[in-house]
Amino acid sequence: MKRFLKFATVGASGIFVNEGLLWFFTEIVGFFYLVSSVIGIEVSIITNFILNELWTFRDRSKGKGGIFGRGVKFNVVSVAGLVINISVLYFCTTFLGIYYLISNLIGICCTFLWNYFVNLGWTWKAEEKEGKTRKIKMVSIVIPTYNEKENIQKLIPMIFQVLRKNRIKGEVIVVDDNSPDKTGKAAEQLKKRFPVKVVHRKGKLGLSSAVIEGFKIAKGDVLGVMDADLSHPVEALPEMVKSLEKYEMTVGSRHVPGGGIERWPLHRRALSKSAILMAKPLTSLKDTTSGYFMIRREVLEGPELNPKGFKICLEIAVKSGAKLKEVPIIFRDRAHGESKLGGNVMWDYIVHLKDLYKFKIKKKLHE
């Protein structure tokens, strides 16, 4: 909240500068009052900028673009803010019939929020975290399963074939929710041939909580998640792992060049596009609904994850603010069995998004 209050204080000081100069140039110098007003506005923008540079955003004032670049940006934001103020004032009085002084207050609030958040995210943008390059020792891939017997028997050998070919040390953790088709038992059988751990839970307790449980027993310094249904191509694994030497999180993405979706009807594509648009302001992710991702273990140290969340990949990306890289994948529809997600997918997604937006706004206010 501190930065927010500083920004508000600077804004208030700007009003004094503005009023003072308007009076001075009109009364003392004898300029036409609108000319004085323009001088007052510009000078107060400049004094606000300097105060924000030295105080509100002091920790970010060494960023790229230099002080001059930031000054220009601040000016642009402030002038746009003025336009917003006047537009809101006009809209509220003319179309909503609100008393003009109240309308102006609403306008000032909108302008203030605009100025604060655009300056925070643009003028004084936080520097990208430079990920330290480091070697990866071991990868733990968590696969939540519910009725995936046939799929898991194919997937695990495929994973280890790719890992071994690329000399990546790894383990797979299957988290099974007492699948009626005996997926758990099939996974146990695979232990004989591969480094596999199996967590058996009593019943269908949900995807996110399964992932969280799998992470708890993972030994790797890199943790990953994959669907069991063969829709996430194992071919992407080496690049996803390798990229974690520089990045903190990698996501198998259908929406970066080289990525895509096989055989999806138009309505599913449209639905997926709208889901992605809704989450756009939350992260830099292009594929916000992906369930195929890898993270460095330390990324999990900060955020508390919601075991009832719907999209755990998005949740980790938003809550950790990890340095992200998307690796293109061609998403295939599941080979066997059916999707475990019921009819309320969109609703569950919206509920989860609501929580993530709340989290993001709180975090921004605390920055």
Ligand SMILES: Nc1nc2c(ncn2[C@@H]2O[C@H](COP(=O)(O)OP(=O)(O)O)[C@@H](O)[C@H]2O)c(=O)[nH]1
């Ligand atoms: N353990 C566990 N796994 C689940 C649960 N729901 C889904 N899964 C698994 O999570 C993965 C993703 O689910 P899926 O049905 O493929 O979702 P879709 O890809 O969005 O259709 C699959 O491997 C499922 O078997 C659950 O409640 N518990």
Ligand SMILES: [Mg+2]
């Ligand atoms: Mg799937």
